[in-house]
Structures are given as C-alpha cells and as structure tokens.
Amino acid sequence: MMGKARGFTRMVASALTVLAAISLAACEGQVPKPDMTNDEASTGQVKEQPDLTEAQEKRIRTGILETLDKANEAKDPSGLAGRVTGPALDVRTSELNIAKATDKLDPKTTIPKEMTQVVIPTDASWPRSVFTITTTTEDQQSKRLLVMTQESAHSNYQLWAVTRLFQGAKLPKFAVPRIGSQMGKPQDKGLVATPQEAVDRYADLLQSGDASKYADSFASDFFRQDLNKLSQTVQEGMERNKGTQTQTFTPVKDRIAVMRSSDGGDLVVAQINSEWTRQAGEGRDSKPASDAEKALFGDGQVTSTMKVTYVNVLAFYVPPAGSGQQIAAVGAERQPIKVEAL
Amino acid sequence: MRGLVAPFFGILAVASIVLGCLNATVWKPSSEIRAQARVAGARYIATDPKVLTLVDEQAELKVTGPSSSQEVCIALGSPKDVAGWTAGKDYVRITGLQDWASLSTHEAHDRSQAKGVKGQDVAFKDSDMWTRVRCGKGSARMNTTSADADRVALIYLGKNANTSSSARVSLHWVRHSLPDFATPFYFVGALFVVLTVLSASVFAMPPHKRRKRELVSTATPVQEEVSIKDAVTGSLYSLKEAASLAAPGKSAHMVHRHGRVDAGGDTPFGTPAATGPVVHDPGNRNLPAEQSQELDLSALGIQDQETAAPEPEGVGEETTLISQNEFDEYLARLAAEETESADDGAEEGGQQ
Numbered sequence: 001m002m003g004k005a006r007g008f009t010r011m012v013a014s015a016l017t018v019l020a021a022i023s024l025a026a027c028e029g030q031v032p033k034p035d036m037t038n039d040e041a042s043t044g045q046v047k048e049q050p051d052l053t054e055a056q057e058k059r060i061r062t063g064i065l066e067t068l069d070k071a072n073e074a075k076d077p078s079g080l081a082g083r084v085t086g087p088a089l090d091v092r093t094s095e096l097n098i099a100k101a102t103d104k105l106d107p108k109t110t111i112p113k114e115m116t117q118v119v120i121p122t123d124a125s126w127p128r129s130v131f132t133i134t135t136t137t138e139d140q141q142s143k144r145l146l147v148m149t150q151e152s153a154h155s156n157y158q159l160w161a162v163t164r165l166f167q168g169a170k171l172p173k174f175a176v177p178r179i180g181s182q183m184g185k186p187q188d189k190g191l192v193a194t195p196q197e198a199v200d201r202y203a204d205l206l207q208s209g210d211a212s213k214y215a216d217s218f219a220s221d222f223f224r225q226d227l228n229k230l231s232q233t234v235q236e237g238m239e240r241n242k243g244t245q246t247q248t249f250t251p252v253k254d255r256i257a258v259m260r261s262s263d264g265g266d267l268v269v270a271q272i273n274s275e276w277t278r279q280a281g282e283g284r285d286s287k288p289a290s291d292a293e294k295a296l297f298g299d300g301q302v303t304s305t306m307k308v309t310y311v312n313v314l315a316f317y318v319p320p321a322g323s324g325q326q327i328a329a330v331g332a333e334r335q336p337i338k339v340e341a342l
Numbered sequence: 343m344r345g346l347v348a349p350f351f352g353i354l355a356v357a358s359i360v361l362g363c364l365n366a367t368v369w370k371p372s373s374e375i376r377a378q379a380r381v382a383g384a385r386y387i388a389t390d391p392k393v394l395t396l397v398d399e400q401a402e403l404k405v406t407g408p409s410s411s412q413e414v415c416i417a418l419g420s421p422k423d424v425a426g427w428t429a430g431k432d433y434v435r436i437t438g439l440q441d442w443a444s445l446s447t448h449e450a451h452d453r454s455q456a457k458g459v460k461g462q463d464v465a466f467k468d469s470d471m472w473t474r475v476r477c478g479k480g481s482a483r484m485n486t487t488s489a490d491a492d493r494v495a496l497i498y499l500g501k502n503a504n505t506s507s508s509a510r511v512s513l514h515w516v517r518h519s520l521p522d523f524a525t526p527f528y529f530v531g532a533l534f535v536v537l538t539v540l541s542a543s544v545f546a547m548p549p550h551k552r553r554k555r556e557l558v559s560t561a562t563p564v565q566e567e568v569s570i571k572d573a574v575t576g577s578l579y580s581l582k583e584a585a586s587l588a589a590p591g592k593s594a595h596m597v598h599r600h601g602r603v604d605a606g607g608d609t610p611f612g613t614p615a616a617t618g619p620v621v622h623d624p625g626n627r628n629l630p631a632e633q634s635q636e637l638d639l640s641a642l643g644i645q646d647q648e649t650a651a652p653e654p655e656g657v658g659e660e661t662t663l664i665s666q667n668e669f670d671e672y673l674a675r676l677a678a679e680e681t682e683s684a685d686d687g688a689e690e691g692g693q694q
Contacts, residue, residue, distance in 0.1 A: 008350065049420055
C-alpha cells in the first residue's frame with residue numbers, strides 16, 4: 001500500500017505529460033512542403049511534357065490562318081510579318097503578288113481550318129516545331145502539312161512551311177499530342193541517311209535524274225514525275241527552236257525541320273531552291289512559261305534568256321537504317337518567286 | 343484498485359474527451375489559409391512547381407504591383423516555358439510556405455543564355471506558351487484548379503519595375519480536407535473510459551470470485567432436488583435403454599423402467615442394485631403406455647437441471663456446467679453398472 005501512492009503520482013505525471021504534448025501540437029498541423037519527387041533541375045523532368053496542349057495549338061493555328069485569310073482578302077503580303085516566316089513567307093508572298101496581278105488567288109493556296117493530326121514536340125529548348133496535317137480541302141485537294149515554329153522563348157509560333165501531301169502518300173506514326181514527340185536534328189543517326197544527307201541527295205536526284213547515283217535510294221514520287229513531265233514538254237519546245245534549258249537545285253542551309261516518328265524514322269521538311277534558266281535559240285525571246293511566271297515578271301523586258309527562281313518545299317520520310325525501305329517524298333510545294341530576264 | 347485507479351482513469355477519460363471537443367470546435371484548424379509575401383526589386387516572380395497546389399488543389403493567386411497605374415500580369419505555363427522566358431534574367435522564386443501566414447521567397451538569377459531573334463519578341467501577355475493569362479491595372483488575380491497542377495505561375499510586374507519597387511503576392515487556399523486532431527483524443531478517451539469501467543468492476547474483484555463456479559456444491563439436499571450428476575447419469579442410461587429397446591429378452595431393461603415408473607420421481611434414479619430382483623409376468627404389459635414412456639425417455643437428453651424430476655425437453659440441449667472430470671467419473675460408473683446389470687439379468691433369467 002505504501003508504494004501505491006508513489007506509483008500513483010508517477011502515473012498521473014506521465015499521463016498529464018502525454019496529454020500536454022498532444023494538445024500543444026500546432027493547431028493547424030505541420031506546414032506542408034512542395035512534394036519534389038521529380039528532379040528539380042531546370043530541364044530535368046522525369047517525364048517530358050508536350051510543349052503545347054491541343055487547345056493551345058488550335059489557338060495558334062487559328063490565329064495564323066486568320067492572318068493568312070486577311071492577307072488573301074487584301075491580296076497584300078505586308079500583313080504576314082510576325083505570323084509567317086521561312087519558306088512559307090517566300091511562297092505566300094509570291095502567291096499574293098501573283099494574285100494581286102492576276103486578281104485571282106491560286107486554288108492551291110487554300111489551307112483548311114480543320115486538322116486530322118497534330119505532332120507536338122516535347123523539347124525543352126528552342127526552336128520548336130509543330131507539325132499539323134489538315135483535312136482535305138473542300139474541292140478535294142490533298143491534305144496540307146503545316147510546320148509552325150517558335151524560334152525563341154520570347155517569340156510566338158509562326159507558319160514556317162506548307163506542303164501539299166501527295167495522294168496516297170504514307171506518313172509515319174507519331175505519338176498522340178498528349179504525349180508528344182521528340183524533334184529531330186539534321187544530323188540524326190540511325191537512319192538510312194541523315195536528314196540533311198537525304199535533302200542533299202534528293203537535290204542531286206532532281207538535278208541529274210536517273211543518272212544520279214542516289215536514284216535507287218529514293219522511291220518515285222509525284223513531284224519528280226510532274227517536274228519531269230514539265231521539263232520534257234519545255235525541252236521539246238526548246239529543241240524545236242534550238243534553245244537550251246537548265247535547272248539547278250540547291251538545298252537551302254538551315255531551312256530544315258525534323259520530327260522523329262515513333263517507328264524510328266524521321267519526317268523531314270526542307271527547302272530546296274531551284275533556278276531554271278531557259279535560253280531561246282535563234283535570237284528568239286524567252287518568255288515566261290506559265291501564268292504565274294508571267295504575273296511575276298510583270299511588264300519587264302524579255303530577252304533571249306530567262307531565269308526563274310523557284311522555292312521548292314519538300315517533305316520526306318527517312319526510314320530507319322536496316323529497314324530496307326527507300327526514302328520517300330510525301331509532299332511538296334513549288335512556287336516561282338522571281339523571274340528575271342538576263 | 344477501485345478507489346484509486348478507476349477515478350484516475352476516469353479523470354483521464356474526461357480530460358481526453360474535453361480536449362477532443364476543444365480540438366473539434368475552438369481549436370479547429372482553419373479551412374482558409376492566406377499566405378503573403380512582399381517582394382522587392384523584381385520584375386518577374388515565379389512560383390516553384392507544386393507550390394500552387396501546396397495546401398489544396400484550388401488556389402487563388404493575387405498580386406498587387408508597385409504602382410496602381412502599371413499593368414501587372416499573371417501567366418500560367420509549364421516549368422520549362424517559364425524557365426525559357428526568364429532565361430538570363432533576375433527573378434524571385436516563391437518556394438513554399440514559411441509558416442501558415444507567409445510565403446517563402448528566394449532570389450534567383452538565371453545564367454543561361456537567352457537566345458532571341460531580333461524583332462520577333464512578343465509582349466508577355468501575348469506569348470503562345472501560356473495556358474492562361476490574367477492582367478490588370480495595379481493588381482491581378484488568377485484562380486487555379488486541379489487541371490493546372492503541373493503548371494507554375496509567372497508574374498510580370500511591368501517593364502517599369504525596378505529595384506526600388508515592391509509588390510505583394512498572396513496565395514489563398516480553402517482547405518477541403520482538414521486535419522482531424524479531435525478523433526485521436528476521442529479514441530484515447532474511449533480507451534480510458536473502458537479502462538475506468540474495467541478497473542472499477544472486473545479488476546477490482548477479489549481473485550477467488552473471478553474464478554468460475556464449481557458444478558457440484560457440497561450441501562445440496564438429496565431429497566429435494568436431483569443433483570446434476572445423477573440427472574445426467576439417469577438420462578444417459580435411459581437413452582441407452584431406449585436405444586436397445588427392440589432387443590427382446592433383456593428383462594433387465596424392464597426392471598429399470600418399471601423401477602422408474604413406480605418411483606414416480608420420488609426416489610433418485612438410482613442404480614439397479616438398489617431395487618433388488620423383481621419377479622414379473624411378461625404378459626402383464628401395457629404396450630401403449632410403454633411406448634409413450636420410451637418417447638419421453640428418449641427425448642430426455644442431457645440437461646442442466648435443479649428441478650424435482652427430469653422433464654422431457656428438447657433433444658440436443660447441452661449443458662456447460664459438467665466438467666470433464668465428472669464426465670469421466672460418470673462413464674466409469676456407467677461401465678461398472680453395465681457389468682452389474684448384466685450379472686443381474688443373468689441372475690433373473692436364471693430365477694425364472
């Protein structure tokens with residue numbers, strides 16, 4: 001009985017201590033800390049997020065197309081600055097100038113408002129390119145492949161290239177926009193040729209035709225077929241008049257956009273400039289060969305030599321190495337931008 | 343125990359429950375958290391990832407700029423886009439909560455190279471990278487939802503913001519899941535209540551009282567009531583009788599049954615040896631009566647009883663007060679009676 005009093009006091013003391021400790025805990029609880037389960041380095045995100053949401057891409061594309069529509073209405077390319085850049089700017093400026101002269105916009109300039117596929121990059125650095133494939137146009141023209149690029153963090157997305165996809169061309173698969181795709185580089189390895197090599201070889205192929213040593217590495221496509229047909233027609237006319245014609249194809253440096261597809265190949269969009277020099281024989285005049293050239297030439301003085309500069313925008317699919325496939329052009333755009341009488 | 347420990351636990355129980363009530367009412371955590379910070383000399387303020395959803399999924403970010411005429415903007419974007427915009431610039435990071443009323447900030451300078459294309463720079467609020475932008479003259483407000491959980495906020499205080507200007511940033515959350523400090527107290531209080539009750543009742547009893555009671559009490563009168571032992575003995579025995587009733591010539595069974603009927607419950611259902619040999623006429627039998635008695639006996643079962651006579655009750659009732667020792671004793675006795683009755687039967691058969 002005598003130890004009981006001391007034991008009792010001890011019990012009371014310990015119980016009260018426990019209770020006091022519990023009740024003195026912060027009323028609000030502990031201040032939370034941000035949960036940094038992912039690495040906090042500036043670019044080190046464990047899972048890369050796409051750079052844009054689909055809603056953002058649509059907003060950007062709609063804004064750009066509105067600017068184009070306004071310029072189409074006014075037939076004036078001066079409003080394009082800041083929204084259109086790169087080869088698309090060259091092509092569209094020329095198209096609008098021709099439209100201003102002929103009072104008619106070429107149907108090939110139509111870009112549908114709806115899209116069928118969007119490829120959004122996940123890159124954390126700049127420049128960034130978004131590839132969008134539209135639907136077919138209302139008059140059943142083929143789909144367009146739009147390339148919109150953001151040059152730096154402080155600039156906005158601008159339309160960089162528009163190509164018309166060939167009917168029946170097979171495009172590679174890409175991840176859905178919610179996951180995003182990785183952009184490629186002109187020197188990407190692991191393919192049948194690096195993207196830059198593919199563009200250079202195609203230019204050589206266009207230049208030399210079947211005599212080119214790269215003739216086997218490319219599948220036949222509509223662009224080359226059309227170009228050959230045109231050249232043949234002009235050639236026949238030239239031969240009748242003892243004239244000559246030459247075309248030179250030069251890839252434009254740094255005008256190339258690459259997107260890695262999910263099957264290991266790359267989709268490449270690049271600009272190849274070409275110059276077509278036609279020399280009429282027997283002292284004849286070399287005149288513009290099409291309505292477009294005529295509109296661009298305007299009322300200049302014709303001579304026996306005419307040089308027309310074209311912008312060609314080509315889209316290729318470069319397959320992965322060892323796949324046994326050929327590089328295939330899937331879309332193209334060709335537009336004269338300058339006509340000179342030399 | 344009862345006088346000392348039980349009240350002690352009782353006091354603890356009351357204290358716990360009182361504290362629990364206090365935690366549920368007066369000391370309840372507040373559901374609105376408003377944390378602020380004053381930021382001086384910065385043009386850009388960026389929140390760190392996960393700061394906007396620190397306390398709750400929905401937050402309200404409010405910024406008041408240095409001057410009431412200068413437009414301030416808040417933009418929501420992904421961390422890499424915000425990092426790209428602030429590349430090469432000084433900015434202030436909001437890193438989290440310092441305490442429940444203030445935000446913690448940290449000055450940062452991004453040393454990465456800012457690549458810009460001349461002539462193509464757009465205004466802060468026109469950039470394509472932001473998912474949402476809110477601007478206002480002098481102050482701006484942005485509400486974020488759970489869909490913006492992976493976004494960070496970038497605040498632009500205007501191009502006139504310089505080292506001497508200061509802005510106030512506040513984040514306001516309404517907590518939907520509050521921490522519950524009352525339930526542990528209630529739980530502990532309930533435990534103490536149980537302890538109080540136990541220490542006042544069970545633990546306070548003298549030890550011998552807690553032991554379970556004996557089946558057989560030593561002073562049970564034999565005449566007034568049948569002891570459980572005897573009742574069980576008789577029941578089992580008559581069950582055995584009923585089971586082997588079909589076998590003829592076992593006059594020993596008749597002896598016992600007759601003995602029971604004659605006794606009428608007054609005498610204990612004792613061993614056959616107590617009654618002695620009885621001469622009977624096999625033809626003098628009342629078959630229907632015997633039949634009904636058999637049914638009574640077979641339906642007797644083993645029961646716990648302190649009643650005057652074993653009464654027919656439902657079959658299959660069990661008693662729980664017979665210990666194993668007593669049962670073994672009974673079985674041994676039963677075996678002894680078997681041999682005795684077999685001898686008696688042989689005797690009687692011989693006598694006829």
